[in-house]
Amino acid sequence: MVFTSFNFLIFFPAVLVVYFLLPQKFRWVFLLVASYYFYLNTKPVYALLLAGVTLTTYFFALQIQKAKSEKKKRQLLIIDVVITLLPLFFFKYFNFVNEGIFTLLNYAGLGLALPQISFLLPVGISFYTFMALGYVIDVYNEDIDAEENFGIVALFLSFFPVVMSGPIERASNMFPQFKSKIQFNSGMVVSGLQLMLWGYFMKLAVADRLSIYIDAVFNNVDQHVGSSLLLASLMQPIRVYGDLGGYSLIAIGCAKVMGFNVIPNFNRPFFATTMSEFWRRWHMSLIQWLTDYVYTPLAFTFRKWGVWGIALALNLTFIISGAWHGAALNYLVWGAIQGIALSVEMLTRSKKDAFEERFNLKTRWWYIMIGCVLTYLLFAFSLSFGGTADTVPEVFHIFGRILTDSLHWPYKDGDTMLYGFIAFSILFIKDFMEEYYPGRIRLFGNENITVRWLSYYCVIFLIFYLGIFSGENFVYFQF
């Protein structure tokens, strides 16, 4: 079941009614059942996988807590990490590794073909695997106590608002909420519905509208001139922001309506002036996870090499992030680009800061704007490796076309371009106002009920008018 399906529009209100009518002590049980029902609607058999990961996580977290020696704890952690990662590796990387081995054997003159396995990647596996690992590592680090109630762990990993595409939640945030007594709070409900409404706008009116143009171009690269490829490449970050940002807002909103606070995932990323700032605003739950469980331990390990150690840790972290996004060389290149950009920024930061201070640049609007544009362009460029094309040669083929065949009018799809532009402009203006003039114009948050309701009606109208309702899936379901 996806948030944009009509099934969900029936499922969610029904869950809400039952949830708030039930006595407090049964609510988590009901949420667990509802979450599994939600997940079962994708491909039922994969719910077994989710249950398996849950069982492993529950068992090892308790065992790690009970273990007396550090050595034993460590052994248990390693076993848990291996077992938890196994399904992810199998489903995501089997064919990639298989092809790699085949290529190597081919070079060695042994043209042995290993069996290819064709299957769909279980939806949300990358997300709940990371949540499960995060919880067990937190128990290992004694940041959190192991949960004795199996149902709470199961609910944490299957919680329907976040199970498909995050935000990648933390046990320390969710366990206490699942166990607390949540009263109906109309303020929370309204605020959750507001987030959901805006999330739907971002997904249906921005992301899905732009997807029409982007897919038309990238699904037929050879039919299009370079300028169309360039335009589609430049639209790609907005599409992903609309898609995952929209999904995240719907997820956070859903949870909020039920009284749960889920961590934010995006914070107006296109107003970042550097890549390091960008990554503090984009897919924040993933980056925070990687920072806590990958980057920090790596940086600690490489600390003897000073800044170069940090640079190495950054690069490795983002290459792992690339591998998490997809099992192909282009994703690793995508990760490497981020790592290199962040390393360069880190190594030149003091000089850049001095330069900016000397000419008082940090408050100049044009300087901020140049920073935003350059950051956007760099991200758009890197995104060509992060999902636009399937292989590195294909990405270079696209770049080649852009560089040599751009002196033509790009492919024109009037409605899509116009509606996409209007939708994006609305999103941009909202983000711009919140970034630079917070609280200046309040629509959803206005105290006057007429303004508030009119703004809701306007957004609903815009969704109907500009949105695409053809059941487009969310981009991050493939991860």
Added chain:
Amino acid sequence: MWNFIKKILIFISPFIILIALEVIIDPFNYFFGEKNPAQLELKNSLARKKNTYLYRLIEYERNPTKTIVLGDSRAQRLMPDFFTEVNGEKVLNLAAGAGSLQDVIKIFWDLSSRNKLDTVYIGIGIEGYSGTLLKDRVSPAIEVKNSIPLYLMNKFTLESTMLLLKARLFNQGVEAANPPFSREQFWQYELREEERYLRNYTYPKNYYNELKKISEYCAENKIKLIFIISPTHTELQNKVNEFKLNREYERFKADIISFGDLYDFNWPNVITEKKNNFLDPLHSIDSVSRIMIKEIILNKPEYAKYSKQSTTNIK
């Protein structure tokens, strides 16, 4: 909590009223077939113009025919009545203004998966047989047609409902709107549009493969697949030469002949040389459409160059 529920109900009440109006007016005849001829004409002129594909696909669902016409605005001019005049056959024309080959392909597969077709006429031109013309307006229309919630919650139903409601409330009939251009201005505009299409022309490997699949399917299922190149004024025909696309044009025709029989009306002759035979350089007048249909149905080409499907051409 009850106070909150009351507020929610007040908030959603306009939507409930809207949905009720959409069901009652039913602009695309989704729920009920329209029996009142005046209302049907009004819907045809208001709702169909908003979304021709949705209107026609629902019409087809209600009254499926074994013969269909697909294509762009030129094929749209092959009125079903003209077919009936010649051989009494019921035909549904699912062509639409600015229809792309993508649309044609999508409709074909949708209809053929649900009904047995006898004859499929596809109106085609070199402008449409281009790799970059990928607009797909049929998939969303099919989705809407297959889902009541989508039908009730899309802008075409909403807009058409409002227009029909206004027409009913103010007792408005179907009025011919004044064109925004003079005939000459529109003529020049269409020529410029043609130039724009030809300037961006690329050979459509994608469409070649898709049409080949359709051709094979038709052969297997004994469906007559007939392509029609509608006549355009010679001024427009000359653009192909102007843009040095003669070889591409020949290849286009060769491809089409490999998919099915072809009636090509688009060559310099008595019809295409006279401006009076055209509304604009792209669209011929009704009497020309009648001639075309007669020639095709009776297979007596006079103004058409007929080519039988060539099996040797399939690559």
